Amino acid sequence: MIKLIKSALFCLCVVSINSVFAKSSISDDKFRQLEENLPTPNAYRTASGAPxxxxxxxxxxxxxxxxxxxxTQRLTGSENIEYINNSPDTLRYIWLQLDQNRLKRQSNTNKTSTAPNKKITFSGMRSIVEGDKFDGGYNITAVTDSHSNAMKYIINNTMMRIDLAKPLKSGDKVSFNVKWNYQLHEQKVLGGRSGYEYFEEDDNYLYEVAQWFPRAASYYDAMGWQNKQFLGNGEFALEFGDYDVKITVPADHIVASTGVLQNANKVLTKTQRDRLAKAKTAKKPVxxxxxxxALKNEKSRSNKTKTWHFTAKNVRDFAFASSRKFIWDAQGYKKGGTDTMAMSFYPNEGNPLWEKYSTxxxxxxxxxxNKYTFDYPYPVSISVNGPVGGMEYPMITFNGPRPTLDKKTGEKTYSRRTKYGLIGVIIHEVGHNYFPMIVNSDERQWTWMDEGLNTFLQFLAEQAWEENYPSRRGHANGMTTYMKSSNQVPIMTNSESILQFGNNAYGKPATALNILRETVMGRExxxxAFKEYAQRWKFKRPTPADFFRTMEDASAIDLDWFWRGWFxxxxxxxxxxxxxxxxRPNSQNPDVEEAWERALDNENPTFISDLRNKGAWVRTAEKPELLDFYNEHDEFTATNADRNSYNSKHKKLKQWEKDLLVDKRNFYIIDFNNLGGLVMPIILDLTYADGEVEHVRIPAEIWRKNSKSVSKLFIREKEITAITLDPHWETADVNVNNNYWPARPIKSRFELYKRKKADMMRDYNVELKSADDNKEDDTNKKEKSN
Incomplete structure (x- = not known):
C-alpha cells in the first residue's frame, strides 16, 4: 500500500540515511565479487578476460x-585426420565424436528419454514408433595409421577413443584414417539437426547432412578433453582446421556446402558459371x-554420379546439402574486410517466400x-531450405519455414508469422557463424554462450530490418513469465540439465544482454566492450569467465552483481x-508552523461519531460560561511564550542556518522494496503538477547496503503528482502493478457470450450423470461396509 505522509523534518539527513545503511548478511550481499566462482587467471587466460x-x-x-x-539413403565415407598437438601436454589417446550414435536403439539418449504425455499428436506418436524401429549410428569399418596398420579403439556411446601407438608430444602431429557408413534418417519423422526430406509428389529427396563424420573432440586448458556424451541438447565443442572434402552424389543433384567449390568446370554448366560470375557484383540476387x-531436374533420374570438391580453411566443422530440387540464387557482398557470396538453395516449395527474403x-x-563484432571472414554464406527448422555450420545454415500450398486453388501463401519466422531464423542461424563458429565457445558445456549471445545480436539485427519488427526474444517483458516461474534453473547450468531450453539458453541471456546494453551500461x-570480446576471442575458445571479465575490463563497470543475479x-x-x-524543513517560527499543523490536521477525516453527533445537545450550549480561552483558539494557536522562545533562539543562528529553515522546496523520500531478489537499477518517471515529466535513472549500486529495501531523497521545486517505476518496461519487472503511485486499476474485460442450447443440454446431462455417480458411490460404500 502506498501512502503520502506530510510531516515536518529538521534533521533530514539522519532520517533519510537510516534505511540505506541497514546491515545485511554476507549471504545476502548481492554485490560481493564473483572471483569466488570464477577460475583463477593464469598464463592461458588473464584476469582482464583476454587470452x-x-x-x-x-x-x-x-x-x-x-x-x-x-x-538407399545410406552415406559411406573415408577420412584422413591430421591431429596437431599445440598443447603443452603429452597425449596418449584422441577422442572423436560419433554424434550419429545418438540414433542407436540402445543409445543413452533413448535410455534416458522420459515418457510422453497422454495427449500426443499423430506426428509425435509416429516419431516414437519409428524411432523405436530405427537403429542408426555409425558402422566403423576401419581405423588405421598412416602406414595402414590397424589402430586400437573403443566406442563409448557417442565418443570413440583412439589409442596412439606412441605418446603424442607437445608440438608433434599424428595422422590416421577412419572408414565408416551409416543410414540417414527422415528428419521430419525422427527429428535432429540433419537428415533427409522425402517429397512424395515427385519422388525426390533433399539431404541436409551434418554431424556426418567422426570428428575430433576438443581438448583445451580449462577442460582437458571435452568428451561429455551427446544426449541431444549440448551441441559440439570442436577444433579449427582445414578441410578438403569430395562429395559424390547423383549427377543431377546440386550441392551446397561449407567451403569453396574447386571443380566448378566439372559439376556446373557454363551458363551456371557465367551466372555465378555475374552474381559477384550484382545489386540483387542472381x-x-x-x-x-529446378522443376526439370526434379523429373530427371540420372544413373551417373558427380563428385563435388570443396575446400575450407580455418573452420571448426563441415556440412552440406544435396538435392535435384534446388533453386539456387546468389549475390556478392563486399564491405570492409568482408568479401563473400551470399547464396540460397531452396525447392520450388519455398517460393514465393525464399526468392524474396533468404539471400x-x-x-x-x-x-x-559486423558492426558489433568483426568483419565476416569466410568466402561464402549459405542458407538452405529443407527439413531442419534451423541449424548452423560454418558458411552454411539449414532453415525451415515455407509458404502453405492451397490444394484447391494451387496457390501458395504465407502468414505474417511464417514471413518473420523465416527472416528471423536466417538471421539467427547465419549469426551463428560468429558465435560459435568463429568465437568458438564450448557448446557441449554452455549453450548460452552461443545461443544467448547470438539471440541478443539477432534481436539487434531484427530491429534494424524494419521499424517495430516483431522480435520473439529480446524485449525485457518477454521474459517475465519465465523468470517468476518455479520451473527454471540458473543460466549457468550444463546444456543437458536445462529445464526450459529456449527460455533459459536463448531468451533469458538475450534479455539480460539487452538490459545490460540499454539500462546498466549504456550503448556506447x-x-x-562486446566488440572487444568478439575481437579478442575470434578463432579462439572463450569460457564464461572470459566473457564476464572482458565486459568489465573494457567498460570500467563492476558487473559482478549482474552476472551473479542473472546468470x-x-x-x-x-x-x-x-x-x-x-x-519540509521546520522553520521553528510558531506562527508559520502552527498554521501548517492546522492545515495538515484539516486534511484528516472527520470521525464517524463526530459526524453523527453534529447538532446534538451539548452542555456548553446551555452554559456558555463554561467556555474559555481554549475554546476561542484551537490547539494550533501560537502563544506569546512560543514567540519569545523562537525569537531568542533565532537570533543566535547563522545566516545559512536561517536560510535552511525557510527552504520552501519539497523534500520527497520514496521507499523501494525488492520483492524478487534480483537487484537492478531504479528507473522513474516523476510527473509534476504542471504536467512536466522528469526521467530519473539510479544505478543498481543503491542496493549495495541493503538489497531488500532502500529509500531515496528527491528535492524538487515543484509538487510531484505521480510516480512510475520502470516506465518503459526495461528491467524485466515481473509485476508492474506495484510500479505506480497513485495506484492504477488492473484493466481487463468481461467476455460475454450466449450459451447454446446444446451446451445447456450437455450441462443438464452432466448434472444428471454426476447425480447417478454419487448414488453409485453411496451404494458401493454401503456394500463395502456391510
Missing part, C-alpha cells in the same frame, strides 16, 4: 571422401539455377553483426514502490 601470452589450441585437418546412395530448371536476410545479418560502453541464480526482478513521504 594469455601462453594461450594455445589444437588444430585438426581433414581430407574426406563421401558418397550418398540416393536409392538465379544460378532457375525455378524452371537478402543473409546480407543483412552480415552487415549488422556496452558496444565497445547464477533464479531470482527475478520485482521492485515495488513503497511509502512516499513529503517533508
Amino acid at each position: 594469455g601470452h601462453q594461450y594455445w589450441q589444437q588444430k585438426v585437418n581433414y581430407k574426406i571422401n563421401i558418397e550418398i546412395d540416393d536409392k 538465379l544460378i539455377v532457375t525455378p524452371d530448371e 537478402e536476410a543473409i546480407i543483412h545479418t552480415m552487415e549488422q553483426y 560502453l556496452f558496444d565497445f 547464477y541464480t533464479t531470482d527475478h526482478v520485482d521492485i515495488a514502490l513503497g511509502d512516499i513521504h513529503l517533508y
